[in-house]
Amino acid sequence: MADRTRSDIPILRRLLREARKYWPHIGGIFILDLLATPLSLLSPLPLKLAVDNVLGSEPMPHVLAVIFPDGTHDSPLPLLVFAACMLVAVAALSQLQKLGTTYFRTYVGGKITMDFKSRLFWHGQRLSLAYHDNKGVTHALYRIQYDSSAVQWVAIDGLIPMIAAFVALISMIFVIALINAQLAIIALVVVPVLIILIKSYRQPLRQGWKKQKRLDNAAMTVINEVFSSLRVVKAFTQEARERARFVHQAAAGLSAQLRVILLQGSFDLMTGVVTAAGTGVVLFFGVLAIQSGTMTTGDLLVVMAYLILLYGPLQVIGSQLAGMQNAFASAERAYEFLDEQSDVKEMDNALPLVCARGAFKLSDVTFGYSPDVSVLKGVSLEIPAGTRVGIVGKTGAGKTTLLGLLMRFYDTVSGDIFLDGVNIRHYRVMDLRQQFGIVLQEPVLFSNTIADNIAYGRTDATTAEIIAAAQTANAHDFIDALPAGYDTVVGERGMRLSGGERQRIALARAFLRDSPVLLLDEPTSAVDVKTESGIMQAMERLMQGRTTFMIAHRLSTLDKCDMVLEVKDGKIVQVADNKVEGLQVRGVLQSQRNG
Secondary structure, rough: OHHHHHHHHHHHHHHHHHHHHHHHHHHHHHHHHHHHHHHHOOHHHHHHHHHHHOOOOOOHHHHHHOOHHHOOOOOOHHHHHHHHHHHHHHHHHHHHHHHHHHHHHHHHHHHHHHHHHHHHHHHHOOOOHHHHHHHHHHHHHHHHHHHHHHHHHHHHHHHHHHHHHHHHHHHHHHHHHHHHHHHHHHHHHHHHHHHHHHHHHHHHHHHHHHHHHHHHHHHHHHHHHHHHHHHHHHOOOOOOHHHHHHHHHHHHHHHHHHHHHHHHHHHHHHHHHHHHHHHHHHHOOOOOOHHHHHOOOOHHHHHHHHHHHHHHHHHHHHHHHHHHHHHHHHHHHHHHHHHHHHOOOOOOOOOOOOOOOOOOOEEEEEEEEOOOOOOEEEEEEEEEOOEEEEOOOOOOOHHHEEEHHOOOOOOOEEEEEOOOOEHHEEOOOHHHHEEEEEEEOOOOOOOEEEEHHHHHHHHOHHHHHHHHHHHOOHHHHHHOOOOHHHEEEOOOOHOOOOHHHHHHHHHHHHHOOOOOOEEEEEEOOOOOOOHHHHHHHHHHHOOOOOOOEEOOOOOOHHHHEEEEEEOOOOOEEEEOOOOOHHHHHHHHHHHHHHO
């Protein structure tokens, strides 16, 4: 148990470092929390004054005797009015203290969580595609959206109440000891019992919360998969099946959550029983003290009121320590994510790259998504700058993988890729990727305006440059005909536009990017022949003067390529050069058509 307890300390330190920027704000919240203690100490005093000094015959307390005029000492009415006003004032101040604490907790907690989410989001974007391909999108999404809240819980909702409760605990013990030291000692007998309870429940709670989050993540994966592929689900009428799959995963998560809630509830029950037993013991000995004349009834009432305030902080400390296992379970998952290293690492002192010529050389390149299977095997190839390269091959042969390696979406398992005579691993990753413009089979648009989507690769572009790019891509006419023109919001993934319109916006984006290397991954396979004609005209203009790699199944799109590669079983099995071996190129294309 001791080893596992120590393992929490590094996580706690990391969480507190996340909140370092807001430590002054957290200090302010702590001070506000501490104000609750003197207000709590004042709350039973009106009752004591009413019982001992108004209804009873006890003399007025010395502090109040100094405040009240001499003529009022013999009449209980002024003291009763004072006690009633004091009750209202303490209640009002307590509510103001709660309001201030809640507001600042929400503000500071929200800021800390937002910063942590931003860090997780940034890190998730920088991880390699191989990581996300292996883990799935929901793996990152759950940690960013849900596990990130651990930092707020620990720094504000966990530690501050626990420290404030500890200060309140010490204060209550001191006050009770002043009234009756024996009762204070009796009241503290419950502390060792609570420590044993906390230690015995800590690890089962931690494991229970980790399991619940893992199952909740699985349910969220189903949601993400279904809504990302809703057309397929509807086309195959599998709505009921997917609903059943989601319910199965969600039910498993709910069962795990209920088990851990029962565990937490049993801990709260045990602490409640223990503190109630302590209260009963103090009550028993307090009554004996009154009977023996060592205490007044008012003193016992105050002790009992303070005892409730004493056991309240004890229960808070125990509950927070147990509840912190939920936060630590989330923090473990978040930091496991942050500690993941990208497969694509940038070298120290990496070379800058402003504008490449676009000459590529692949030397014995081998790559696989898993150690057992190689997608590309020993590929060697030279591509002069400005060459238009057509790539053909069956689905899964490794065509798109080849393009991904050029941009360092992945790194080769063995072999090297050179750009303008320099190994691409030696360039800054961001600089390298800025040399590429890409147009995919399924164009990716973001839920923003058309203008913002065109300028996605060049956020500093002027309106005139955006329009010029759209005109070159044969997109201006349909954009201009829209009611909002370039300010039209395209919807999530651009689904308010047709496939051809989305593709032309993607082409306009590539025009505006004006990169020396162009990657076209089946850019016309999802459009009709008429739309393809307009897109091909735009692509012809786009390819001018650029090194271009074009994957296509419609072989007519490769007729104007300078070189055609056939990828088969991870190897380049035929290379044809239109400029030198025109007949051989036509033979490759013809064999593809026949095959």
